[in-house]
Amino acid sequence: MTENTRAALLMTAAMALFAMEDAFVKTLTASLPVPQLLAMTGAAGMVVFWLRMKRRRQPLFSAALLHPMVMARNLGEVVGAFGFVTALAWGDLAVASAILQVLPLTLVMGAALFLGEAVGWRRWLSVAVGFAGVLLILRPGAAGVEPSALLAVVGVAGLTLRDLATRRIPPGVPSDQLSASAFGAMVPAGLALTLASGTAIVVPGTFDTALLAGTVLFGVLGYAALVAASRLGEASVVAPFRYTRLAFALVVAAVVFGERPDALTLAGAALIAAAGAYAMWREARVRRPAQPVDGLVRPGSR
Numbered sequence: 136m137t138e139n140t141r142a143a144l145l146m147t148a149a150m151a152l153f154a155m156e157d158a159f160v161k162t163l164t165a166s167l168p169v170p171q172l173l174a175m176t177g178a179a180g181m182v183v184f185w186l187r188m189k190r191r192r193q194p195l196f197s198a199a200l201l202h203p204m205v206m207a208r209n210l211g212e213v214v215g216a217f218g219f220v221t222a223l224a225w226g227d228l229a230v231a232s233a234i235l236q237v238l239p240l241t242l243v244m245g246a247a248l249f250l251g252e253a254v255g256w257r258r259w260l261s262v263a264v265g266f267a268g269v270l271l272i273l274r275p276g277a278a279g280v281e282p283s284a285l286l287a288v289v290g291v292a293g294l295t296l297r298d299l300a301t302r303r304i305p306p307g308v309p310s311d312q313l314s315a316s317a318f319g320a321m322v323p324a325g326l327a328l329t330l331a332s333g334t335a336i337v338v339p340g341t342f343d344t345a346l347l348a349g350t351v352l353f354g355v356l357g358y359a360a361l362v363a364a365s366r367l368g369e370a371s372v373v374a375p376f377r378y379t380r381l382a383f384a385l386v387v388a389a390v391v392f393g394e395r396p397d398a399l400t401l402a403g404a405a406l407i408a409a410a411g412a413y414a415m416w417r418e419a420r421v422r423r424p425a426q427p428v429d430g431l432v433r434p435g436s437r
Contacts, residue, residue, distance in 0.1 A: 142368020150380035152357030164224035170328035177321025214293025226283025232384035268406030
């Protein structure tokens with residue numbers, strides 16, 4: 136088995152784990168308010184990464200975390216988590232997951248518009264196709280748009296801010312410290328939203344506590360598999376396998392929650408997945424180090 140094959144299998148496993156994590160979160164929203172759930176999962180995630188840093192003798196906090204781009208990244212994480220989790224609470228897992236898959240395309244657009252990165256016509260075309268898929272799912276018209284779908288779009292906007300800000304963070308800041316900071320930011324944000332909404336705190340029961348533990352477990356295992364896949368295989372080979380998450384989400388949505396997306400929603404999801412997978416593959420090809428050809432260096436074409 137080649138390294139690329141193992142990396143593809145690890146990436147697929149990571150996406151399956153994330154789909155299960157989403158299912159656990161959606162189940163929890165039936166008994167726990169979204170702001171409280173964000174605060175609790177944020178605290179648990181921060182502890183996990185703090186333990187990782189403690190084992191590596193890295194500090195939980197440093198002055199680098201006050202960098203404006205780190206603060207922007209944390210804000211994006213909070214907005215993204217709130218939008219996506221609320222979309223799961225109010226609507227279908229299949230719809231929220233399908234809209235989430237447009238994230239690589241919004242990153243292409245954001246990098247071109249705000250970071251000055253060069254983007255060729257092929258990736259711009261993939262962005263247009265992906266957004267056409269989003270419109271098929273949203274179907275704006277006289278009947279209006281489902282609030283849960285709009286919240287999923289808000290979630291994508293927040294995650295786009297997170298990932299764009301990440302590209303401008305000084306390279307010396309450890310990844311685990313950034314992750315712990317982002318999870319930690321959800322604690323005060325969740326508490327503030329709880330106070331602002333006047334929602335009562337709910338004491339989790341045994342079943343909810345088990346679901347919370349499962350959420351953290353699946354999330355951490357998915358993160359570990361994702362990192363291993365990214366380090367092991369070539370980006371152009373591994374990146375498109377991120378879209379297996381949508382397939383797993385559709386299966387989980389049907390089996391666990393009895394969801395049956397209509398034909399237009401499935402068509403929109405297929406457009407988003409195809410466009411996003413192509414954009415990720417194309418970006419990986421463009422970013423690949425130039426190979427010498429006949430004594431010359433030929434850069435990747437955009």
